[in-house]
Amino acid sequence: GDSVTQMEGPVTLSEEAFLTINCTYTATGYPSLFWYVQYPGEGLQLLLKATKADDKGSNKGFEATYRKETTSFHLEKGSVQVSDSAVYFCALSEKSTGRRALTFGSGTRLQVQP
Amino acid sequence: DTAVSQTPKYLVTQMGNDKSIKCEQNLGHDTMYWYKQDSKKFLKIMFSYNNKELIINETVPNRFSPKSPDKAHLNLHINSLELGDSAVYFCASSLSGRGDTQYFGPGTRLTVL
Numbered sequence: 311g312d313s314v315t316q317m318e319g320p321v322t323l324s325e326e327a328f329l330t331i332n333c334t335y336t337a338t339g340y341p342s343l344f345w346y347v348q349y350p351g352e353g354l355q356l357l358l359k360a361t362k363a364d365d366k367g368s369n370k371g372f373e374a375t376y377r378k379e380t381t382s383f384h385l386e387k388g389s390v391q392v393s394d395s396a397v398y399f400c401a402l403s404e405k406s407t408g409r410r411a412l413t414f415g416s417g418t419r420l421q422v423q424p
Numbered sequence: 425d426t427a428v429s430q431t432p433k434y435l436v437t438q439m440g441n442d443k444s445i446k447c448e449q450n451l452g453h454d455t456m457y458w459y460k461q462d463s464k465k466f467l468k469i470m471f472s473y474n475n476k477e478l479i480i481n482e483t484v485p486n487r488f489s490p491k492s493p494d495k496a497h498l499n500l501h502i503n504s505l506e507l508g509d510s511a512v513y514f515c516a517s518s519l520s521g522r523g524d525t526q527y528f529g530p531g532t533r534l535t536v537l
Contacts, residue, residue, distance in 0.1 A: 342524055348465075353514060354528040397465055403524040410455055410524050411469035411480050412516075419465075 312337045316400050316415035323390055323422050331385040331418045333374075333400035341402040343367075343376055343383040344412065348397045357398070390422045427451050428529040430515050436535045437505055445500045445532045447515030453527075455520055456498035458490060461512040461531070473498055474520065505536045
């Protein structure tokens with residue numbers, strides 16, 4: 311079945327540091343890929359998405375590129391802020407099977423220190 | 425205007441009780457979902473409805489029964505609550521054929537004592 315693997319957290323960075331959170335996936339078809347963010351005590355917000363190979367999703371300074379050859383969708387940001395502290399989830403949606411539910415990774419907690 | 429709303433936000437109850445969580449979306453979406461987030465933050469699909477019809481029913485105990493009275497609502501009823509049901513339950517919705525982006529509610533934190 312489909313699966314998503316994320317790097318273990320927590321990731322602790324100083325403000326303005328470069329961020330990478332690794333995400334790889336296994337899917338039978340051609341999934342759409344997503345990054346969601348969960349701030350403390352809140353629900354999930356869509357951060358960015360990509361629907362086909364080589365697409366780059368971007369939002370709020372975050373970027374991720376859909377790499378079919380390496381089955382990866384790594385999240386990057388050039389300069390993190392304290393306000394970016396949250397849990398980040400990589401997820402996929404399998405379009406070809408019609409199963410629209412999201413399969414999530416285990417989440418990566420990011421802590422940014424001033 | 426809230427896009428996906430859930431009530432209640434917090435629910436504390438005793439083992440053996442029956443409780444319901446309500447979800448409503450005003451986005452005009454045709455598909456709704458329930459996800460469970462455990463204490464380690466892991467998220468897993470429970471149910472999915474498309475146009476009021478059940479399309480996904482993962483291996484969830486039959487004590488959990490979803491009900492969709494119309495496309496904008498998906499409620500979750502839980503019978504005979506157990507300690508292991510303690511979790512955060514998220515409702516989400518999407519519009520089929522639009523990249524399947526799902527929009528989530530704020531979550532309901534259920535604590536079973």
